[in-house]
Amino acid sequence: MRIVQRVTAFFLAAVLMTSPFTAMAATSTKISGVSLRIASDIEVGSSGADVSVSTISSKYYVEEVEIKNEPSDEWEDGDKPKIKVTLEAADDYYFASGFSKGDVNLTGNDGTVTSVSRTSSTLVVSITLEALEGESEYDLDVDGLDWDAEDGTAYWNENEEAKKYEIRLYRGSTAVTSVITTTKTSYHFGSYITKGGYYTFQVRGVYNSSNKGSWKESESWYVTSAEAAEISSNSSSDDNSDGSSSGSSSGASGPGATAGSGAWLKDDIGWWYCNADRSYTVSNWQYIDNVWYYFNETGYMVTGWVQWNSKWYYCSDSGAMLANTTTPDGYYVGSDGAWIS
Template identity: 55%
Template sequence: MTKAGKTFLAAIPAAICLFSFKAQAETRISTVYLEIDSQIQVGDTDSDVTVTADSSAYDVDDVEVTNEPDENDEEWEEGDKPRLKVIVQAEDDYYFPSGFSKSSVELDGSDGTVTSVDRSSDELEIYITLDALDEDEEDYDLDVLGLEWDQSSGIAYWDECEDARRYEVRLYRDGSAATSILTSYDSQYDFSSYLSHAGTYTFRVRAVYSSSVKGDWEESEEWDVMSGSSGAIGSFFSPTPSLPANTAPASDAASSQGAWLKDDTGWWYCNADKSYTTNDWQFIGGSWYYFDESGYMVTGWVYWNEQWYYCGENGKMLTNSMTPDGYYVGADGAWIS
């Protein structure tokens, strides 16, 4: 019994020596220092974050943004707090002791807070919440300039804005909204399919950096579209009246799907075959109109084939009526002297 007892007691110092040797061989890590560089901004769709550790005792093995935007949340918005999961590995001969907590982690760089730490002897899972994203609109140039219509196609154009990631546009007719707010990722929008009624059209556009950072609405010049234009605008790209082009005969056939267009000079009519009438009459929508040598609609008195005819302010030739200056025109529109 005595011999056995002596042998057991002798084993205890041996175990103590083995534990002491292991403790001396591995170095305790009491604090972890992390440098965070977050490039996440309001309006971003990706999550650019770098976490580094300048230490020979441990290293950053992986960084994951756990709440980055998905298909439903397409971008980071103001007030969002990016959340990180950072894996830190201890190097050989180092270990993370029992009791290692979030207070043992110190952050530098981008502002944030350590919310929790999961530990094993050689690995830490560190959970960090960065400060809420904030955006100052003054940091971005979101002024939109150069708004104009292409009256031959119904396409709205504006100058590209460098800081814009997209644009919001809206069509107005006679001062009222004709469409909902539409989105364009280019500096133009084709409104031709919306020009369905006669009226005075404008469009408004604003540059968008993010859902919370947008420029001011800007409005285009007015464009007067007459009845008969809606079905034709956008279906062709016509020459301007001042350029040489084939002219159309004075009939309703060529104009059945044409479009009334207006520029700085006046009104003109572009036929469906891209032609326009010059120095002649054309029957449009049940009325006769006269167009000058440049193709513009004429108002007032017109001398044609040794007869005088009168076209009202809307361009329509008068028949069987008194002209504004007191002369009478007959059923054929000619002045009765």
């Protein structure tokens, strides 16, 4: 029986090597990149491993998602879930040779591609998700938030367990500053009060990078345009000697840097763009040096696929939105940058 099977297998292989196979290969379309969206419900203290991986592509599909390090008991603080995703190419498509980790774009939950292996029909992607964080062991909530309407200084009560504080300023729903760190219980925002509007600030206590309190928000403070001009003109960035911004950098120029109107800045998380009025864009597009860029909910530049107003757009590795071209994973985007299905 084994001899018959081997002969049969050999015969089939010989048939596949004939011209019909050559013709089929010639009409197949290469897949040179993939985009995956990760949704994980894994939490510290849970015993489950609920992770889903999806794609908008019709050229390949998710065959299987496997958790490689599921705990015997519960997930603990600092654990990094590891998943293996198996993709199958659709009919008339194949995964290109030389497929690398850089050819896989991830969205959704933060993760890092650690390895990639392929055959022409199957792609296996190994991903390590970000470390899990449990609830803080410290009471780091802050109260007593108040404004000094004369000069734009924010105040709050001291939290004895906090080693420092993180604060940020909003005008309406627009973030005016990135997250600023200080060891004091006040911060002078006067130099950021450049326009009329309703201002609020948020603050939270910080013990260390793994233990931070919940954001607390002040009451809104209305400032007229004339008042804003007076407050900002009488203020200086030196008024806060120990304050540091989480978006600060050595001044390195990023993609599409615009002289005079703002500056690209980079930190350990990524690139963000500081406007001339010290505000920055969140959850929206911004046109910089004749290029569209998308910034996420924390103000950082996004690469890969972006869903916006029920349409899909693609931003290159430099952050620039693509238009009138084919994306690395084989989709065509039109003159407005939207995917043409």
